[in-house]
Amino acid sequence: MSSSFLQAILISLTDVWHPLPDYEWKSRWVNSKHKSDYGEWKLTAGNFYGDAEKDKGLQTSQDARFYATSARFEPFSNEGKSLVIQFTVKHEQKIDCGGGYVKVFPADLDQADMHGDSSYYIMFGPDICGYSTKKVHVIFNYKGKNHLIKKEIKCKDDELSHLYTLILNPDQTYEVKIDNEKVESGSLEDDWDFLPPKKIKDPEAKKPEDWDDRAKIDDADDTKPEDWDKPENIPDPDAKKPEDWDEDMDGEWEPPMIPNPEYKGEWKPKQIDNPNYKGPWVHPEIDNPEYSPDSNIYKFDNIGILGLDLWQVKSGTIFDNFLITDDVKEAEDIAKETWGVTKEPERKMKQEQDDLKRKEEEEKNKEQDTEADDDEDEDADEDEEEEDEETKEDIEEARSDMEEEEAKPKDEL
8 A cells, every 4th residue: 555545544644644734634534423422532742742743643632421533545455465553542641441442444434423333344452441451452343243352462551652553464364563562463263253163062972971080089998987076066174154154044054165176077088099080081073064264354345444433531542643554564664753753752751741740749748848847836836935924924923922921910920
């Protein structure tokens, strides 16, 4: 596929692909009107970035909303070719629950009516919800049914931009890459349930009645010792009836029960090797008459639309660098020229912001501690002043009493 085709679904890349002006992206992307309360998109590089222009992408802007928008391009088939789907996602809002994936639709999709149940070819990308769900979806539609990958692929959950790449090959193999590094691969037939199994258990086969699959058996010569049976609990020999125990009122006194130190538990004969052991019985398999190979599972005939159809609790995710191509090397090169160039400057800017925020919080905490200390000093000064006043009053009162005593006639003393 040519660069002119790729340009049809790019929001903004390097100058080689002429990034869209701010006013043009809205004419390229069609918002669905299936619901009246879809969340609004905006074009922005976010709060931190590697390049203020090149890192502009579509950002979710309203919390607790569904989002639905799509871009159309010239329809094509990936028959006999690799199909590469690639884009970047930045959850700068510390996402708690929401999708970060894309959907690839057939060209006959009504974009103005796109919604969660609209039939798609491929769904690919990260999905996060709480601590339990942090995975990469890889879902293919095969003969009208959506099939989820049987493997668990973990996604990135930090606040930086990450590159997601899906490669689908005509030999029915696939590869998933994150940040240009392979994280999973395999065959379509093995890792999805597109086809019935090649082999099934022979319905006519049954385990022989004399098949012994017990590896160990009880030793028939082992007998239980005569002194084995002891009660599990016994009356406490050290317990004494309380002096105030009234049998008429309280009934007959019985000592409390305690665990019996001589109790040995349930007796079981020792185990020995089973001389008739034949091993586990394996159900014989036969070719599945319903299985039919399909060498075209990978093929989609009318690819024509890339869509963002997702839900987010906390908004702020930025999607950028969308790419669909049949050239794996081209996808790698574009990744290096876009995300690869801006990732470190973005990381540095984020780190500087975090350092500044931490410093401001430390200064704020320091000021609060200083104010608290000042308040404590003021309270202490007020207490000392009150004590001084009380001391002065006590001295004056004592002095007054002494003067009164001295003023009394001697015969009154």
